[in-house]
Amino acid sequence: MHKNPGVPAMLALAGLAALAACKVNTSEIEASIKTTMKDSKVPLAQLSCPADMPAKVGSTYECTGATEEGEKVLFKVDPSDSLGAANWVLLGKIVEGAEVERSVTAELEKQVAGKPVTIKCAMTMFVFNTGDQFLCDAKVDGADMVVALDATNDEGGYNWELKAKT
Helix, strand or coil, rough: CCCCCCCCCCCCCCHHHHHHCCCCCCHHHHHHHHHHHHHHCCCCCEEHHHHHCCCCCCCEEEEHHHECCCCCEEEEEEEEECCCCEEEEEEEEEEHHHHHHHHHHHHHHCCCCCCCEEEEEEECEEEEEECCCEEEEEEECCEEEEEEEEEEECCEEEEEEEEEEE
């Protein structure tokens, strides 16, 4: 009796392929994140997701990155089925630098009673996460100052404080 050793080998390879298919496709997730962030005007200079993300519903994985302006960002990846599909979400809120400038300028102008105020943030877009701190340049009545922004939540809320430039 002669057996074909190729059949068990092919079954073993099919089993390995099925196991490989039960992982989240890291390159697809990274491509999706990069495209969406670029479309949101926050292009990424760097992004790293775990190479091995089993597609187990209920699992959570993190991808880390940095914007082109140097801000660190974090993404949560959740497998949505056992076949490798997954959803991801940016942790934090994207806030336009120009909006921060307008808001702080309006509040500060009320405090300084008509003195000229200029606020300029170096970053065009922020990703606010609770506890993050950012600095913007300020000029109040000709004096160089700094506005310190403290993110109070992950939804774009912040407090600010005017400080002397050191």
